[in-house]
Amino acid sequence: MSNSKTLIKIKPNTYKNGDVVKVSFMVMHPMETGLRKDKKTGEVIPADYIKSAKFEYNGKVFTTMNIWETLSVNPVITTYMTIDGAGSLKVTFTDSKGTVEESSEEIKPKG
Amino acid sequence: MKRRDFLKNLSLSAATLAVIPTMSFAADEKPKGSNALAYKDALAAITGGKTPEPSEKVSLKVPEIAENGAVVPVTVEIDYPMTDSDYVKAIHIFAAKNGNSRCIDAHLSPANGKAMLSTRVKLGETQEVIALAELSNGNFLIASQSVKVTIGGCG
Numbered sequence A: 001m002s003n004s005k006t007l008i009k010i011k012p013n014t015y016k017n018g019d020v021v022k023v024s025f026m027v028m029h030p031m032e033t034g035l036r037k038d039k040k041t042g043e044v045i046p047a048d049y050i051k052s053a054k055f056e057y058n059g060k061v062f063t064t065m066n067i068w069e070t071l072s073v074n075p076v077i078t079t080y081m082t083i084d085g086a087g088s089l090k091v092t093f094t095d096s097k098g099t100v101e102e103s104s105e106e107i108k109p110k111g
Numbered sequence B: 001m002k003r004r005d006f007l008k009n010l011s012l013s014a015a016t017l018a019v020i021p022t023m024s025f026a027a028d029e030k031p032k033g034s035n036a037l038a039y040k041d042a043l044a045a046i047t048g049g050k051t052p053e054p055s056e057k058v059s060l061k062v063p064e065i066a067e068n069g070a071v072v073p074v075t076v077e078i079d080y081p082m083t084d085s086d087y088v089k090a091i092h093i094f095a096a097k098n099g100n101s102r103c104i105d106a107h108l109s110p111a112n113g114k115a116m117l118s119t120r121v122k123l124g125e126t127q128e129v130i131a132l133a134e135l136s137n138g139n140f141l142i143a144s145q146s147v148k149v150t151i152g153g154c155g
Helices: B002-027 B039-047
Strands: A006-011 A020-027 A050-057 A060-067 A076-082 A087-095 A100-107 B058-061 B065-068 B072-078 B088-095 B102-107 B115-121 B127-135 B140-151
Touching: A006 A087, A006 A100, A020 A050, A020 A087, A050 A076, A060 A076, A076 B102, B039 B088, B039 B127, B058 B127, B058 B140, B072 B088, B072 B127, B072 B140, B088 B115, B102 B115
Parallel strands: B065 B140
Antiparallel strands: A006 A020, A020 A076, A050 A060, A050 A087, A060 B102, A076 B115, A087 A100, B058 B072, B072 B115, B088 B102, B088 B127, B127 B140
């Protein structure tokens, strides 16, 4: 999906080196199961869902995920990560159609 | 007498008409999709035959009654240290009666700092949600909770 968007949120807003923070990833994605029918035409809507996710922090992969169509529309995934110096947090989502969606967020620890 | 026969036939045919559709509906299996995998098989594929141990260390937070099966928040938190030598390797979430019982596999590393995964899943009907934690020492911890679904969210 060319119009899909990713949002990254870090809680709390201010953090220090060594802190364990909560990170949420929100992706705009239809997550079609391939079982639903179009109400007007009666045709089956083909499956279209996020297959995998990869989370990188300063070029180092710290979490990977396998995802299936059983996740809700516009998935929200929350996990924890340890802050270890300034840098960037990058997330890559790949869907069943082969579309790759990338997004990144700057990590700026204070103190 | 003709009228009586006619009415008799009518009521008979009406009865058969009423029976046939319900029977064919019952015989029809629900479509499961191309990724269909039953919970038992999905669990065996991950554990490789090992029996996961039910544990209080795995806390699974799911609403007991979900009004909308399309969006059911699930939070799994594991009370386990995340050190370089001993950590939670992966968290898996299953929905036992969905066509495809697998929801998400998260492969964690010590860099996560805390073993927690939170997301939202679709549930087709009232069923059990299962959280499986894979530890770095090869053991498995499991927790489950049943969720009552008012309106199914699949298909």
